[in-house]
Amino acid sequence: MVSRTVSRMAxxxxxxxxxxxYQRLYQAHxxxxxxxxxxxxxxxxxxxxFLLGTGGILTFYxxxxxxxxxxxxxxxN
Known part of the structure; x- marks a missing residue:
């Protein structure tokens, strides 16, 4: 009884x-x-x-x- 109530509340x-x-969306060619x-x-x-590029630039700098x-x-120094 409690599990049915919890699932309805969720x-x-x-x-x-x-x-x-989502199957049609992701499987569309x-x-x-x-x-x-x-x-x-x-x-x-x-x-x-943006973060990936900024991190790469700062690393090489x-x-x-x-x-x-x-x-x-x-x-x-």
Whole structure:
């Protein structure tokens, strides 16, 4: 009795089945990568690409300074 009440409170009993929708979306051969299929993908991927690029640039900047004997990002040492 308790499990039925908990499942109804969680909202899983009368929820629409979205599995067929997502199967059609992700299995469609439309030339898109899987991570670009939804309209919300850019909200996650663009900040990720920005942080990835910034991290790579800062890494090579620090590497270039280390080659010339500078052990910090800024300053004389």
């Amino acid at each position: 909202g899983f009993v009368y929820r629409e089945n979205r599995v067929p929708y 439309d030339g898109k990568r899987q991570w670009w299929k939804t309209e919300r993908s850019g909200y996650i991927l663009y900040p990720y690409f 620090g590497l270039g300074r280390a080659v010339f004997g500078k052990k910090t990002f800024f300053g004389k």
